[in-house]
Amino acid sequence: MDLGIRGKRALVCAGSKGLGLGCAEALAEAGVDLILNARGQDALDRAAEALRSRFGVDVQTVSADIATVEGQRKVLDVAGDVDILVNNAGGPPPGIWSDWAREDFQKALDANMLAPIAMMTAIMPKMIEKGWGRVVNITSQSVRAPIAQLGLSNSARAGLTGYVAGTARQVAPHGVIVNNILPGTHDTARATSLDKGRAQREGVDEAEARRRSQAEIPARRYGDPRDFGAVCAFLCSQQARFIVGQNILVDGGNTNLTM
Numbered sequence: 001m002d003l004g005i006r007g008k009r010a011l012v013c014a015g016s017k018g019l020g021l022g023c024a025e026a027l028a029e030a031g032v033d034l035i036l037n038a039r040g041q042d043a044l045d046r047a048a049e050a051l052r053s054r055f056g057v058d059v060q061t062v063s064a065d066i067a068t069v070e071g072q073r074k075v076l077d078v079a080g081d082v083d084i085l086v087n088n089a090g091g092p093p094p095g096i097w098s099d100w101a102r103e104d105f106q107k108a109l110d111a112n113m114l115a116p117i118a119m120m121t122a123i124m125p126k127m128i129e130k131g132w133g134r135v136v137n138i139t140s141q142s143v144r145a146p147i148a149q150l151g152l153s154n155s156a157r158a159g160l161t162g163y164v165a166g167t168a169r170q171v172a173p174h175g176v177i178v179n180n181i182l183p184g185t186h187d188t189a190r191a192t193s194l195d196k197g198r199a200q201r202e203g204v205d206e207a208e209a210r211r212r213s214q215a216e217i218p219a220r221r222y223g224d225p226r227d228f229g230a231v232c233a234f235l236c237s238q239q240a241r242f243i244v245g246q247n248i249l250v251d252g253g254n255t256n257l258t259m
Contacts, residue, residue, distance in 0.1 A: 004238030005134075006031030010084035011075070013066045013119070016043040018188035019138055020088040022225030026233035027084065028055040035079045037062045067111035072118050081126050084236045087116035088138040091190060092152035094197050104152060112139075112156035117163055124176055133176035134236040137164060141184045141251045149197070161247060168245030179235050179243055184251025185213060186223035219252030 010027050014020040016038035024034055028051045036051075036059060038044050044061040051059050062078045064071035066089055092108040116137050127133025139157040141147075146154040161180060168178035185191050191213075192206075199209035214221055231250055234240055249255055 001237075001239075003030045003233060003236070005084070005233075005236060007033070008083040008236075009033045009035070009079075009081070010086060010236070011035045011037065011079045011082045011119075011123070012086040012088070013037045013075070013115075014088040014090060015086070016040065016047040018190065019183060019186060019225050019228050020086070021047055022186075022227075022229030023086050023088070023136070023138075023232040024051060024229070025054075025226060026229035027086075027236065028057045028059070030233050030237075031055075031057065032084065032236075033058040035060045035062060035075075035082065037064060037066055037075050039063060039065050066119070067107075067115050069118075072115065072122070076119075076122050079123075082123060083127070083130075083132065084134045084136075085119060085123050086136050086138065086232060086236075087119055089115060091140065091150070092156070094149040094194065095151070096149065097151060100152060105155065108152040108156040109159065112153065113159040113163070116160055120167065120178070124171055127176045128171060128174040131175040133171075134240070135176070135178040136232050136235050137178070137180045138232075139180045139182050139247070141182045141249060141255045143180070143182055143247060144249065144257060145255045165245055172244045175241075177235075177241060177244060179240075179245065180247045181228070181231055181235070182247050182249045182251065182255075183228060184217065184223060184249070184254045186225055186228060188225060191222055217252040217254045221252065223250065223252060 010032045012024045015024045015036040041063040048059040048061050062075045064074040089111040142154045143161050195209045199206045
């Protein structure tokens with residue numbers, strides 16, 4: 001399918017690895033030029049070179065912590081006027097309620113709620129002027145079904161979801177389409193971290209923890225970041241113009257809901 005976005009420019013936050021890279025690859029395959037952000041320059045350089053070689057698109061990189069005001073300014077200075085924004089940031093660490101102090105919640109809010117809101121606030125006015133734009137926020141399946149050990153993530157991402165619910169409907173009349181993708185467990189460094197935590201809690205090795213986690217998913221495996229990226233690219237397409245303010249689960253059936 002031709003997504004109709006060849007020649008557009010996209011900013012992909014946390015785009016050098018994992019789900020962010022999966023999104024960047026799918027957008028590049030659709031002919032979209034990219035600005036990739038991440039904290040590590042080496043990983044950014046490797047990802048950018050691979051994308052240029054495979055897809056022949058222009059790729060710029062910005063090494064910065066998108067969770068900070070300084071990092072956001074640095075990224076925005078390079079990105080300028082973009083057509084597509086993919087908000088993404090690593091999730092906060094797992095734990096239990098008694099582990100978390102106010103500063104832990106503030107870090108989670110900065111990365112997983114306030115940073116994406118700041119990026120939307122900065123970028124969407126130009127989209128509105130042009131009458132076209134796409135924003136995809138990568139959140140979590142925990143928005144629909146909270147995960148006990150991910151209380152920091154549950155809280156921050158639920159706040160972002162509430163913000164998007166109203167904002168998406170305010171900007172849609174101007175051709176700016178905002179949606180969220182809610183990943184379940186994908187085969188990324190985040191999954192490895194969660195498997196380590198489970199191994200420690202249950203007194204097993206990491207391989208057994210991974211096997212147990214996969215067995216709980218109806219698809220019986222972790223997701224592929226490339227498949228996740230394809231969902232993101234579709235939500236950025238011309239064909240997605242009637243999908244507004246939605247929370248799209250990509251979790252292998254793990255979240256058991258009727259609505």
